[in-house]
Amino acid sequence: xxxxxxxxxxxxxxxxxxxxxxxxxxxxxxxxxxxxxxxxxxxxxxxxxxxxxxxxxxxxxxxxxxxxxxxxxxxxxxxxxxxxxxxxxxxxxxxxxxxxxxxxxxxxxxxxxxxxxxxxxxxxxxxxxxxxxxxxxxxxxxxxxxxxxxxxxxxxxxxxxxxxxxxxxxxxxxxxxxxxxxxxxxxxxxxxxxxxxxxxxxxxxxxxxxxxxxxxxxxxxxxxxxxxxxxxxxxxxxxxxxxxxxxxxxxxxxxxxxxxxxxxx
Amino acid sequence: xxxxxxxxxxxxxxxxxxxxxxxxxxxxxxxxxxxxxxxxxxxxxxxxxxxxxxxxxxxxxxxxxxxxxxxxxxxxxxxxxxxxxxxxxxxxxxxxxxxxxxxxxxxxxxxxxxxxxxxxxxxxxxxxxxxxxxxxxxxxxxxxxxxxxxxxxxxxxxxxxxxxxxxxxxxxxxxxxxxxxxxxxxxxxxxxxxxxxxxxxxxxxxxxxxxxxxxxxxxxxxxxxxxxxxxxxxxxxxxxxxxxxxxxxxxxxxxxxxxxxxxxxxxxxxxxxxxxxxxxxxxxxxxxxxxxxxxxxxxxxxxxxxxxxxxxxxxx
Numbered sequence: 055x056x057x058x059x060x061x062x063x064x065x066x067x068x069x070x071x072x073x074x075x076x077x078x079x080x081x082x083x084x085x086x087x088x089x090x091x092x093x094x095x096x097x098x099x100x101x102x103x104x105x106x107x108x109x110x111x112x113x114x115x116x117x118x119x120x121x122x123x124x125x126x127x128x129x130x131x132x133x134x135x136x137x138x139x140x141x142x143x144x145x146x147x148x149x150x151x152x153x154x155x156x157x158x159x160x161x162x163x164x165x166x167x168x169x170x171x172x173x174x175x176x177x178x179x180x181x182x183x184x185x186x187x188x189x190x191x192x193x194x195x196x197x198x199x200x201x202x203x204x205x206x207x208x209x210x211x212x213x214x215x216x217x218x219x220x221x222x223x224x225x226x227x228x229x230x231x232x233x234x235x236x237x238x239x240x241x242x243x244x245x246x247x248x249x250x251x252x253x254x255x256x257x258x259x260x261x262x263x264x265x266x267x268x269x270x271x272x273x274x275x276x277x278x279x280x281x282x283x284x285x286x287x288x289x290x291x292x293x294x295x296x297x298x299x300x301x302x303x304x305x306x307x308x309x310x311x312x313x314x315x316x317x318x319x
Numbered sequence: 320x321x322x323x324x325x326x327x328x329x330x331x332x333x334x335x336x337x338x339x340x341x342x343x344x345x346x347x348x349x350x351x352x353x354x355x356x357x358x359x360x361x362x363x364x365x366x367x368x369x370x371x372x373x374x375x376x377x378x379x380x381x382x383x384x385x386x387x388x389x390x391x392x393x394x395x396x397x398x399x400x401x402x403x404x405x406x407x408x409x410x411x412x413x414x415x416x417x418x419x420x421x422x423x424x425x426x427x428x429x430x431x432x433x434x435x436x437x438x439x440x441x442x443x444x445x446x447x448x449x450x451x452x453x454x455x456x457x458x459x460x461x462x463x464x465x466x467x468x469x470x471x472x473x474x475x476x477x478x479x480x481x482x483x484x485x486x487x488x489x490x491x492x493x494x495x496x497x498x499x500x501x502x503x504x505x506x507x508x509x510x511x512x513x514x515x516x517x518x519x520x521x522x523x524x525x526x527x528x529x530x531x532x533x534x535x536x537x538x539x540x541x542x543x544x545x546x547x548x549x550x551x552x553x554x555x556x557x558x559x560x561x562x563x564x565x566x567x568x569x570x571x572x573x574x575x576x577x578x579x580x581x582x583x584x585x586x587x588x589x590x591x592x593x594x595x596x597x598x599x600x601x602x603x604x605x606x607x608x609x610x611x612x613x614x615x616x617x618x619x620x621x622x623x624x625x626x627x628x629x630x631x632x633x634x635x
Contacts, residue, residue, distance in 0.1 A: 149525030172524035
C-alpha cells in the first residue's frame with residue numbers, strides 16, 4: 055500500500071532498513087519499515103510525535119539494545135552486513151555509527167576530556183592535543199573554547215555543549231552520525247550554527263537526522279523520510295521517502311502533504 | 320445613575336478590604352502550632368548541646384589534672400592502675416586499626432556491589448536486593464560482636480598463625496561486613512541518580528558496559544560515593560559493641576592486628592560498666608576519650624558535608 059511512495063534510491067547507500075519492526079515489550083511501535091540511507095548525504099526523518107522517528111534512528115546503532123524490553127525484527131544492514139547478526143558486536147557498531155542526542159549530554163569532565171574519552175577507550179594512538187583541536191575545529195567550536203579546554207564542559211552554553219557532543223562523536227571517526235533532534239533544545243542562533251555545521255560534515259560523514267522542525271528538514275537535508283502512524287494507529291512506519299525537494303513540493307502521499315502544510319501533526 | 324454605580328464600586332471595594340483583614344481567631348492557633356513545632360526541633364538541638372557541654376566540662380576537669388602534652392605524647396594508657404599514665408595513642412591506634420580493616424573490607428566490596436546493582440542487575444533483582452541490604456543494616460551490633468568472637472575468630476585461627484582469641488582482625492572484618500550494606504546502598508543511590516543520558520552518550524561512543532560504569536558513571540557519582548565512604552568511616556570509628564566483645568581490653572600500643580587491643584569506644588564501655596567512682600580522675604578519662612572520639616567523627620562529618628556540597632549537581 056505504501057510501497058509505491060518509497061522511491062528506491064539508486065546511488066550508493068550505507069544503511070538500509072528492510073521490513074523492520076520494533077517492539078517495546080508487547081507493544082509494536084514500528085512495522086514494515088523500508089529505508090535506504092544515501093552515503094555522504096543528509097537524510098531527515100520527519101513525522102508527528104509518536105511516529106517512531108527516534109526509535110528507528112536507534113535501530114541503526116543498536117541503541118535500542120539498551121532499552122529494556124525493546125526488540126528489533128527485520129533486517130538492518132550497514133555495508134550489507136546485518137547489524138543484528140549474533141556475531142556482530144554492538145560496541146563496534148556504535149564506534150562506526152555515532153550519535154548525537156536531543157538534550158546535550160557532555161560528560162561532567164573538562165572539554166578536553168570529553169573529546170579524548172571516546173578515543174581513549176577505542177585505543178587511539180595519535181596525539182591527543184591534535185585530536186582535540188581537529189575535532190573541535192570540525193565542530194566549529196575551536197575558536198570559542200581554545201583558551202579554556204580544561205574547564206568543565208558544563209560551563210559551556212547549551213549550543214556549545216551540543217557542538218561539543220558533535221565534536222566528541224566525530225573524534226572517533228565514525229562513518230555515520232545519527233542525530234536525534236540535535237537542535238530542539240537550542241535557541242535559533244545556536245540552531246543555525248548546528249545546521250551550518252551539518253552542511254560541512256556532509257563532506258566526510260553520512261548524517262541521518264530526526265527533526266520535528268519542518269523548515270529545518272527542508273533547509274538541511276538532501277533526502278527526507280516521512281513517518282506516520284498506520285491507519286489502525288497501533289504502530290508507525292515510513293510512508294514516503296524521496297528527495298527533500300520533491301517531498302516538500304510534490305508529496306505523493308496525502309498524509310505527507312497534510313503534515314507538511316500543517317493540517318495535521 | 321452615574322453616582323449610584325460609583326457608590327456601588329466603593330462598597331464593593333470595602334467588602335473586599337474587610338474580607339482581606341487579619342482575623343484574630345485564626346492567628347492564635349497558628350502561633351501556638353508554630354511554637355510547638357519550634358519546641359520539638361529545639362529538643363534535639365538542646366540534647367546535642369547538652370552532650371557537648373558535658374563533654375567539654377568534664378574534659379576540662381580532666382585536662383586541669385593531666386597536661387594535654389601527656390595525653391597526646393605519652394604512649395601508655397594505664398589510668399586504672401596504680402602507676403597512672405594517660406597517653407591516648409594505644410586507644411587511638413586500636414581504633415584506627417580495627418577501622419582500617421573494616422574500611423578495607425567495606426569500601427571496595429560496597430562499591431562493587433553498588434556498581435553491580437545500579438548498572439548490571441535487572442530492575443527486579445535490584446528492587447529485591449536493596450531492601451534486604453537495608454534490613455542487614457538493622458541487625459543489632461551485639462549479634463555481629465558474638466559472630467566475630469565465636470565464628471570468625473575460630474575460622475581465622477586456622478589460617479593466621481599466632482592469632483589471639485581477642486584480636487583486631489576479626490572484629491575489623493565483621494565491622495566491615497556490618498557497614499558494607501550501608502556503603503552499597505548509599506553508593507547505589509548515588510550511581511542510580513546519574514542521568515541516563517550520560518550513559519547513552521558514552522555507549523554511543525563505543526563504550527563497553529564496564530567502561531561506561533567505571534569511567535563515566537562512577538566519576539559522576541563520586542560525591543555521593545565519597546559521602547557514603549565517610550559515613551562508613553565514622554560508623555567504623557564510633558562502633559562499640561563489636562570491638563568491645565571481640566577485640567579485647569588491652570590498651571597497649573601495638574601495630575600487630577593479631578594481638579588483643581582496645582579501642583576508644585571499648586575503653587569507654589569498660590569504665591562505664593566498671594566500679595570507678597563518679598568524679599574521680601579515672602572516671603573523667605572517659606569524657607576526654609569521648610571528646611576526642613567526638614572530634615574525630617565531627618571532622619569526618621564536616622568533611623563529608625563539604626565534599627558533597629563541592630561536587631553536588633556536577634552533572635546537571
